[in-house]
Amino acid sequence: MPELRKDPIIGRWVIIANERAKRPNDFKADQAGMKEVLPCPFCEGDEHMTPPEIRSIRKEGTKPNEPGWDVRVVPNDSPVLRIEGDLNKRPHGIYDMMNGVGANEIIIETPEHIDHMSDLSPEQISKVLLTYKERIEDLEGDKRFKYVLIFKNHKPAAGATNIKHCRSQLIALPACPKSVKGELEGARKYFEYKDRCVFCDIVSQELSDKKRLILDIDGFVAISPFAARFPFETWILPKKHSSDFTSIDKNSSVGLAKVLKELLSRMNKLLNDPPYNYIIHTAPYRRAKEGYWSSIEHDYHWHIEVIPRLTRVAGFEWGTGFYINPTPPEDAAKFLREVK
Amino acid sequence: MPELRKDPIIGRWVIIANERAKRPNDFKADQAGMKEVLPCPFCEGDEHMTPPEIRSIRKEGTKPNEPGWDVRVVPNDSPVLRIEGDLNKRPHGIYDMMNGVGANEIIIETPEHIDHMSDLSPEQISKVLLTYKERIEDLEGDKRFKYVLIFKNHKPAAGATNIKHCRSQLIALPACPKSVKGELEGARKYFEYKDRCVFCDIVSQELSDKKRLILDIDGFVAISPFAARFPFETWILPKKHSSDFTSIDKNSSVGLAKVLKELLSRMNKLLNDPPYNYIIHTAPYRRAKEGYWSSIEHDYHWHIEVIPRLTRVAGFEWGTGFYINPTPPEDAAKFLREVK
DSSP states (O other): OOEEEEOTTTOOEEEEOGGGOOOGGGOOOOOTTOOOOSSOTTSTTOGGGSSOOSEEEEOTTOOTTSSOEEEEEEEOSSOSSBSSSOOOOEEETTEEEEEOBOEEEEEEOOSSOOOOGGGSOHHHHHHHHHHHHHHHHHHTTSTTOOEEEEEEEESGGGTOOSOOSOEEEEEEESSOOHHHHHHHHHHHHHHHHHSSOHHHHHHHHHHHHOTTEEEEETTEEEEOOTTOSSTTOEEEEESSOOSOGGGOOHHHHHHHHHHHHHHHHHHHHHTTSOOEEEEEEOOOOOSSOSGGGGGHHHHOOOEEEEEEOOSOOOHHHHHHSOEEESSOHHHHHHHHHHOO | OOEEEEOTTTOOEEEEOGGGOOOGGGOOOOOTTOOOOSSOTTSTTOGGGSSOOSEEEEOTTOOTTSSOEEEEEEEOSSOSSBSSSOOOOEEETTEEEEEOBOEEEEEEOOSSOOOOGGGSOHHHHHHHHHHHHHHHHHHTTSTTOOEEEEEEEESGGGTOOSOOSOEEEEEEESSOOHHHHHHHHHHHHHHHHHSSOHHHHHHHHHHHHOTTEEEEETTEEEEOOTTOSSTTOEEEEESSOOSOGGGOOHHHHHHHHHHHHHHHHHHHHHTTSOOEEEEEEOOOOOSSOSTHHHHHHHHOOOEEEEEEOOSOOOHHHHHHSOEEESSOHHHHHHHHHHOO
């Protein structure tokens, strides 16, 4: 009998199709468009191929836009939003609109031509994570922005252009995205009812159940969510409650880097180098630290969602937000735990 | 300058990337997996290849599961939900789940081996639409179900198995899907504020603006939504307010069939036979006709969403529900209006 499971945060129902459960080898990852684009604009020595850098972690004595860096942040040269200008919020008849103002940056994760984040050292990944933190904090100064989304598209089937050099992206938005709002509202309702953070309750149940637990390293867990939408969807959460990704520090960022590296390399082995996305869900900017905003600190909990792109989303999913997952999360977690 | 536009019903923001606007020829439809599966289980004469029919429109004197039908409804032989059993709603620690009980039916739209719905006559399509209506009404008798979703997946890239015989699907669900709930709530808020149906206001603005209007035939309009998520996304709405798709009758179903046929054949020509999905959004079952439920009748408005599958959804979209649409809806409507 298939199961219907409800996401405890936003109330989304998912069909877990355990009767036709799919194993890792049942998926054929879409390797479309893998002809590489060369020369690579993200390699050390080719700094002139990108717009001037916004920020970098570099060796002492080296100059911006020259070799000598570890992590480099540059504007996306075909940005989806524009950095200059006013929002000019306005009606259009019954509709609402504003100018497409925002930031769109590329975080180049290594000076070497390496395709997989999981091939970087934990120390290098930690530098990438601290760069995310720094960018989110820096952009808070721009009052037009309400949210910064950090995400990674790996491979063309996951929305990336085909340059085999690992990187992530940042988009700063003038409105809080709907899916983050949904999580904030769901987490608040749970907190009002239980006086506990729903994510903390999830972490605690998964640590005691163990069936959906994949990794538990240095203060972070990787779990298969109970109501996972996609096969092998995995969430990484800090065990210690925190609403903001920017609460990570040099020390904890190495722990997070270890979990991320380990998870991505296991997915890579188990699922034959699949296209994937990850996204960081963190609290929105709260420039007013009171009223509605102050409670986010206890009721929300930042996390990373990692989604291998193994299935196609059909009309049913678009039409209902009711996902069909052919791999029970308990099976996915077991496979990922057992990868050598 | 790109634009940020807000969907007036559910408040979703969309980036309209008008600076790098894409024209119909810029999209390469994914024609993956087009090797046909034969013999076709949906052709007249091959009735034994499907499970026994649930319902059919057939010529007088012919028997079920024999030739002589116009439209035939059969259970999906690998259903995502099971028709037998109790829901058995239960907790699993902090989580909620129930048995995967539901109906999953295939509506075979023609006895002939025809791939495109747009190649059927309006009279034939009208029979398909009246079959949808009959199935939704019939399933209301099963108190386990709260919602019936009717949808079509055309071609493998849109989630279909590769049988070139036009058909749609129905899934009856024991919970109202999240995206329908979002529309119901948004429409209710709008009604409370304005004392008008938001969809009626949309129809009225589009009829006067004309920039996003594609078709206006026999009481139905096809429009490019102001905050379309996808290039060439199109909505079909009845001009006369109605919350329930089941309010269509023999007469109005022919008008709706004409709009659907015309729209699908224009998309087919303009976008080079793209994979697409359509879904019908109608009000949920309201067995208690009072309280919360009674207001749905005036504040909700059924419609069909047609989505050609031309772009890939990347991490950014999954992470935020913040879509990037590279074809401004006004351009899409103009292209679709001008197809000969």
